[in-house]
Amino acid sequence: MLVVTRKNGQKIMINDDIEVTIVDSRMGVCKVAINAPRHYKIYREEIYMQIKLANLMGQSSQKDAVEKLSDIVESQKELINNDAANKAATDEVVLDENNSAKKGRIFINKKKPVDD
Numbered sequence: 001m002l003v004v005t006r007k008n009g010q011k012i013m014i015n016d017d018i019e020v021t022i023v024d025s026r027m028g029v030c031k032v033a034i035n036a037p038r039h040y041k042i043y044r045e046e047i048y049m050q051i052k053l054a055n056l057m058g059q060s061s062q063k064d065a066v067e068k069l070s071d072i073v074e075s076q077k078e079l080i081n082n083d084a085a086n087k088a089a090t091d092e093v094v095l096d097e098n099n100s101a102k103k104g105r106i107f108i109n110k111k112k113p114v115d116d
Contacts, residue, residue, distance in 0.1 A: 017037055
């Protein structure tokens with residue numbers, strides 16, 4: 001793994017066609033702009049893991065696929081739960097690789113708070 005130090009406005013080049021710019025960095029949060037050709041798929045880690053989960057769920061439920069899914073869910077449980085908790089207070093979260101109605105979508109129903 002390469003670790004580099006950059007200041008706001010500075011860039012990192014990956015090959016000839018990917019440019020990463022540090023837009024803002026303060027108090028432990030860094031905003032990054034990525035300029036890459038459209039054929040590259042770029043996702044935040046938690047979205048990438050949700051896509052992987054959806055793809056595994058879409059495969060046949062063979063024993064090894066179920067075990068892989070279980071391992072991924074277990075290893076990413078906190079990340080997935082935090083991402084779901086940070087979403088707007090809606091009844092469901094839609095997982096969709098390209099935000100396209102043509103692709104399969106998975107709906108995860110959130111639990112509604114119980115009134116006392």
